[in-house]
Amino acid sequence: MAINLNKITLEKQGDSHKIDLTKRGDSPAKEILINLNWTQKKGFWSSLVGGGSVDLDLGCFYELRDGQKSVIDGLQFAKGLGGPRNTLSRQGYYDGKPWIWHSGDDRAGGDGETILVNPRGTGDLKRIVVYCFIYEGAARWAETNAVATIKVSGNPDVAVEMGKQHSANTFCALAEILFDRNDSMTVKKLLTFHNGHGDCDVAYNWGMKWRAGGK
Numbered sequence: 014m015a016i017n018l019n020k021i022t023l024e025k026q027g028d029s030h031k032i033d034l035t036k037r038g039d040s041p042a043k044e045i046l047i048n049l050n051w052t053q054k055k056g057f058w059s060s061l062v063g064g065g066s067v068d069l070d071l072g073c074f075y076e077l078r079d080g081q082k083s084v085i086d087g088l089q090f091a092k093g094l095g096g097p098r099n100t101l102s103r104q105g106y107y108d109g110k111p112w113i114w115h116s117g118d119d120r121a122g123g124d125g126e127t128i129l130v131n132p133r134g135t136g137d138l139k140r141i142v143v144y145c146f147i148y149e150g151a152a153r154w155a156e157t158n159a160v161a162t163i164k165v166s167g168n169p170d171v172a173v174e175m176g177k178q179h180s181a182n183t184f185c186a187l188a189e190i191l192f193d194r195n196d197s198m199t200v201k202k203l204l205t206f207h208n209g210h211g212d213c214d215v216a217y218n219w220g221m222k223w224r225a226g227g228k
Contacts, residue, residue, distance in 0.1 A: 020170045023188075023202035034135060034196045036167030043166040044107075045132060045198075047073070049145055049187075050125030051159040067147065067157050070118065071126035074142040074219055075111050082219055083111065084210065085128070087118045088148070098129070107131050112138060135198065141190040142203070142217055143173075146210075147183040154178040154185070161187045163200050171200045180206035186213050 014030070015022040021030050034045075049071040072086025089103040096102030098114040105114035105128075112134025116127045130138070143161055147153075159175040173188045186203045193199070207213040211223040 016169075018169065020172055022172045022174060023200070024174075026202055026204050029199050029201040030171050031197055031199045032163075032165050032168050032171065034132060034165065034198060036165075043132065045130035045135075046162075046164040047071075047128040047130065047143055048125055048162045048164065049127075049143075049159060050162070051157040067150070067153050069126075069145045069157060069159060070148055071115070071128060071143070071145050071161075073113065073128055073144065074214070074217070074221075075113055076139045076141075076219070077111060077137050078139045079137070081111065082221055084221070085113060085115050086144075086146075087115075090115065091118075110134065110137060113141075135192050135196070136194070138192045140192065142186055142213070142219075143188045143190065144184065144186045144213060146185065152181055152183045154180060163188070163190070173200075173202050173204070175204065178204070178206075182206040182208050182212075184209050184213055186217065189217075 014024055014028045023030060049069060051067065051069050070087045072084060074084050076082045085105045094102060095104035098107035101109065105111060107114040107129060112131040114129050116129065118126065145159060154175060155177045157175060161173040163171040184207045186205045186207065189201045189203055191199045205216065207216060214221050214223065
């Protein structure tokens with residue numbers, strides 16, 4: 014684990030860091046931000062073989078303390094099934110359970126994709142598994158330079174860097190976030206590859222039912 018004043022990088026699979034949520038600052042409205050950014054332009058090798066840019070999608074499994082479990086990503090809220098942060102939809106709901114909202118798909122090469130967690134809901138949340146997947150195309154992970162960053166006001170950012178990974182699977186579980194009842198949360202690096210949502214579900218004991226979807 015590499016540490017500086019502004020960022021903690023979880024370098025090895027299984028590395029973890031505990032975040033004190035009481036250090037958010039004076040305003041309780043400061044959200045917990047989960048961002049995924051990656052190299053979105055075409056790499057040199059892809060240009061030679063005719064491949065396009067790598068498009069990643071950010072998502073998460075979540076579990077509440079009342080037993081509710083679900084998932085939020087672009088496949089879930091595509092085709093008009095999403096909504097603003099103050100309205101319950103498949104894009105999430107910031108102002109009430111599950112207290113999680115996905116800000117939307119990034120296909121324009123901007124600042125990546127972001128999931129917001131309302132700090133008012135940390136007492137209801139039990140765990141989150143943050144993942145990304147390649148919706149279309151080959152699993153060219155080594156070209157993405159993907160980094161997931163968890164930001165909490167008053168604390169150093171916690172970064173999970175993918176690095177030059179090689180896997181034929183197009184789904185990657187990046188990190189697990191565990192919430193305790195003492196106003197803190199622990200981020201653990203996973204970096205495991207799976208054959209889709211259902212395969213990852215089995216690996217981390219979510220117990221949900223799956224069917225094919227599209228954007």
